[in-house]
Amino acid sequence: MLMILLGSGNGLSNGVAANFMNDAVNAMWIWRGETTIPYEGMKSGRPIQFHNDDQEIVQKVPGVGVSSGRYFMGNTRYSYLKESGEYTTITCQPALKDVENLILNEGRFINDLDIIQKRKVVVIGADIKTALFKDSVALGEYVNVNMVPFKVVGICAEPGSTQNRNAYMPLSTAQMIFSGSNKLHNLALTINATTLEESQAIEEQIRNVLGKQHKFDPKDEGAIGLYNKLENYIQTMKIFQAIKIFIWIIGIGTLIAGIVGVSNIMLIVVKERTKEIGIRKAIGASPSSVIGLILLESIMITTIAGYIGLVLGTGLMEMINYFMMQGAEAAAAAAANGGERGESIFLNPTVDINIAIYSTLLLIVAGAIAGYIPAKRAASIKPIVALRDE
Amino acid sequence: MIRLNNINKSYVMGSNSLHVLKGIDLHIEQGDFVSIMGSSGSGKSTLLNILGMLDNYDSGTYHLSGNLIQNMSEKKAAQYRNDLVGFIFQSFNLISFKNAMENVALPLYYKGVPRKKRNQIALEYLEKLGLKDWATHMPNEMSGGQKQRVAIARALISQPKIILADEPTGALDSATSYEVMDILKKVNDDGITVIIVTHEHDIAAMTNQIIRLKDGLIHEIIRNGELKQFKKEYTHGLEAAQIPSYV
Numbered sequence: 055m056l057m058i059l060l061g062s063g064n065g066l067s068n069g070v071a072a073n074f075m076n077d078a079v080n081a082m083w084i085w086r087g088e089t090t091i092p093y094e095g096m097k098s099g100r101p102i103q104f105h106n107d108d109q110e111i112v113q114k115v116p117g118v119g120v121s122s123g124r125y126f127m128g129n130t131r132y133s134y135l136k137e138s139g140e141y142t143t144i145t146c147q148p149a150l151k152d153v154e155n156l157i158l159n160e161g162r163f164i165n166d167l168d169i170i171q172k173r174k175v176v177v178i179g180a181d182i183k184t185a186l187f188k189d190s191v192a193l194g195e196y197v198n199v200n201m202v203p204f205k206v207v208g209i210c211a212e213p214g215s216t217q218n219r220n221a222y223m224p225l226s227t228a229q230m231i232f233s234g235s236n237k238l239h240n241l242a243l244t245i246n247a248t249t250l251e252e253s254q255a256i257e258e259q260i261r262n263v264l265g266k267q268h269k270f271d272p273k274d275e276g277a278i279g280l281y282n283k284l285e286n287y288i289q290t291m292k293i294f295q296a297i298k299i300f301i302w303i304i305g306i307g308t309l310i311a312g313i314v315g316v317s318n319i320m321l322i323v324v325k326e327r328t329k330e331i332g333i334r335k336a337i338g339a340s341p342s343s344v345i346g347l348i349l350l351e352s353i354m355i356t357t358i359a360g361y362i363g364l365v366l367g368t369g370l371m372e373m374i375n376y377f378m379m380q381g382a383e384a385a386a387a388a389a390a391n392g393g394e395r396g397e398s399i400f401l402n403p404t405v406d407i408n409i410a411i412y413s414t415l416l417l418i419v420a421g422a423i424a425g426y427i428p429a430k431r432a433a434s435i436k437p438i439v440a441l442r443d444e
Numbered sequence: 445m446i447r448l449n450n451i452n453k454s455y456v457m458g459s460n461s462l463h464v465l466k467g468i469d470l471h472i473e474q475g476d477f478v479s480i481m482g483s484s485g486s487g488k489s490t491l492l493n494i495l496g497m498l499d500n501y502d503s504g505t506y507h508l509s510g511n512l513i514q515n516m517s518e519k520k521a522a523q524y525r526n527d528l529v530g531f532i533f534q535s536f537n538l539i540s541f542k543n544a545m546e547n548v549a550l551p552l553y554y555k556g557v558p559r560k561k562r563n564q565i566a567l568e569y570l571e572k573l574g575l576k577d578w579a580t581h582m583p584n585e586m587s588g589g590q591k592q593r594v595a596i597a598r599a600l601i602s603q604p605k606i607i608l609a610d611e612p613t614g615a616l617d618s619a620t621s622y623e624v625m626d627i628l629k630k631v632n633d634d635g636i637t638v639i640i641v642t643h644e645h646d647i648a649a650m651t652n653q654i655i656r657l658k659d660g661l662i663h664e665i666i667r668n669g670e671l672k673q674f675k676k677e678y679t680h681g682l683e684a685a686q687i688p689s690y691v
Contacts, residue, residue: 329537330539330540332537333537333538333539334539334550334554335522335525336496336498336525336531336537337525337526337531337550337551337554337598338522338523338525338526338527338551338554338555338602339522339554340518340519340522340523340554341518341519341522342519343554433518436498436499437498438493438498438499441498441533441537
């Protein structure tokens with residue numbers, strides 16, 4: 055019973071944690087906005103524009119791990135031979151791979167040399183590859199991006215997402231060819247923080263340096279948008295912790311009910327065996343050995359029964375897991391055919407070996423508690439009372 | 445060996461207090477064969493329980509093998525019982541789910557003797573009592589006499605100084621009773637003090653010393669030499685008892 059509860063609780067939190075893992079949990083995104091508070095003599099409603107040097111400034115803030123500027127090109131036409139399609143192009147720096155936890159199916163991601171030499175290379179999403187290249191090899195081929203040929207160096211996918219319709223190209227190349235400026239749309243970065251307070255401190259510092267750079271009030275929420283994944287992650291994890299605690303309380307409640315049940319049974323057993331215990335005591339059994347006898351019996355009962363429950367519960371969990379895996383595969387297959395798939399919030403609802411060991415220990419303790427009162431009573435049996443002939 | 449000095453014992457039942465033993469002075473030597481007699485309610489079972497350390501007394505002193513037995517912890521009492529005393533009961537009190545050998549070996553378990561060794565010793569004792577073939581039988585497969593012999597083997601296995609028997613023949617027919625008494629007599633010949641509580645005069649007559657209790661006091665002690673006299677009195681008593689039935 056406890057196993058099933060703990061298992062499903064684990065499944066829920068595993069599922070959500072996996073959803074979060076799609077991006078680095080310590081990711082942060084900053085995007086531009088408009089000022090809403092007048093500052094240093096300038097009116098509100100002034101748009102903020104990021105440039106390449108903003109990324110360098112943010113990178114210097116203590117606590118920032120890696121960062122990347124991003125410049126969205128909106129719908130861009132990709133064509134290869136007779137196939138073509140419109141996809142989103144994200145221009146970026148190598149660090150974006152870490153921020154968004156991109157998985158490379160083939161080839162490599164944008165590297166530093168690409169940026170420095172402004173190479174015309176592109177990393178395409180798996181769906182783009184399927185659409186343009188079908189089954190033929192894409193790596194090393196040239197695709198036309200808005201009529202400019204780019205060499206495909208990698209094919210990537212976002213974990214947990216079924217739509218990989220983004221293409222990534224070096225920021226410097228794209229700025230040179232397509233926009234001709236050093237503008238950035240947003241900044242993606244990771245932060246080295248483990249607690250909410252730390253991440254919020256870094257957030258504030260970033261607001262401060264950018265406020266200085268662009269002359270806006272650091273308290274102006276509208277000037278730049280900022281999404282702190284860690285904050286979100288920590289809050290969600292707190293909710294799950296609460297759910298877990300709740301599950302434990304219910305589990306322990308059932309356990310206590312079980313203890314009371316076993317305790318009652320043991321009391322009856324002691325009553326039935328009053329005579330035997332009396333004989334044992336007359337023969338020379340010390341009270342402690344009588345307590346040991348009853349406790350051992352009680353622990354045996356709870357452990358055996360508990361173990362059966364453990365095996366059944368784990369079996370049930372594994373069964374659910376198995377069917378859900380099949381369900382997930384079917385959903386993935388449907389998604390590959392162009393269908394849409396909701397992200398499952400229930401993943402791997404099993405308990406690990408540690409919990410099994412802990413619960414076995416718990417069972418032994420429960421058995422000892424259940425047996426203690428009956429054992430005490432058995433020890434206090436007076437042999438003369440027990441041996442009196444009925 | 446056993447020295448009782450002004451032992452008092454009363455049971456409290458609600459608001460009433462029942463004074464069972466009203467000052468017992470008793471001296472039993474090593475190797476005595478003693479029977480305690482008395483009508484029901486005279487306190488003979490209580491006396492035996494106190495002798496066997498199954499019960500506490502209220503006042504007086506009780507020395508067993510030179511040790512003062514008084515207000516001891518249950519653990520200590522259990523240890524003394526295990527070392528010094530062997531019990532034989534009217535209803536045998538064998539453990540029903542253990543076979544004869546395991547029943548006999550039980551006291552050694554509480555002495556911490558390893559299983560193999562205690563089972564071997566138990567077999568030796570069963571053999572002495574002629575029950576070797578019955579070693580693996582359960583108590584409910586045996587006759588009353590056999591059960592009592594198993595119980596005697598169990599009492600003997602810890603090599604006690606005293607055997608306390610509470611009506612050992614009470615549930616047996618007279619032939620088996622005499623058999624059991626023969627065994628107890630042999631045990632006594634080995635130097636072990638045997639104390640039995642009994643109703644039956646013929647059983648009591650086989651012992652060397654009879655202690656008659658009356659209303660919580662020792663009424664009379666009849667020693668070996670006077671036993672013939674006792675027998676005569678007993679027969680006379682029987683005749684006297686029969687008279688009213690003819691009236």
